[in-house]
Amino acid sequence: MDLKQINQQITKENACFVDLLVRADVYRSRDEWEMAQELLMDAIKSLNALRVLEKRKQLYTMPRYLQEIGVTAEVVKRYANQS
Numbered sequence: 296m297d298l299k300q301i302n303q304q305i306t307k308e309n310a311c312f313v314d315l316l317v318r319a320d321v322y323r324s325r326d327e328w329e330m331a332q333e334l335l336m337d338a339i340k341s342l343n344a345l346r347v348l349e350k351r352k353q354l355y356t357m358p359r360y361l362q363e364i365g366v367t368a369e370v371v372k373r374y375a376n377q378s
Contacts, residue, residue: 298355305348312341 296304319334361368 301348301352308341308345312338
């Protein structure tokens with residue numbers, strides 16, 4: 296998944312999250328607590344998905360940011376020094 300796809304998915308997931316909250320509030324105002332609770336549990340899942348997507352986005356944006364501020368880095372194999 297590239298950065299453009301991640302941003303699109305974040306937009307979709309955010310819209311879904313907001314929609315779930317609005318719908319849960321409607322059910323709450325009707326005193327339909329069980330349906331409101333189900334929608335809020337789905338909203339929590341959506342929020343967790345947003346967190347994961349934001350972390351993925353950081354993996355793409357962090358190297359560019361570091362390069363812009365002049366930090367140089369190189370990839371080092373984890374077990375390169377072991378015999």
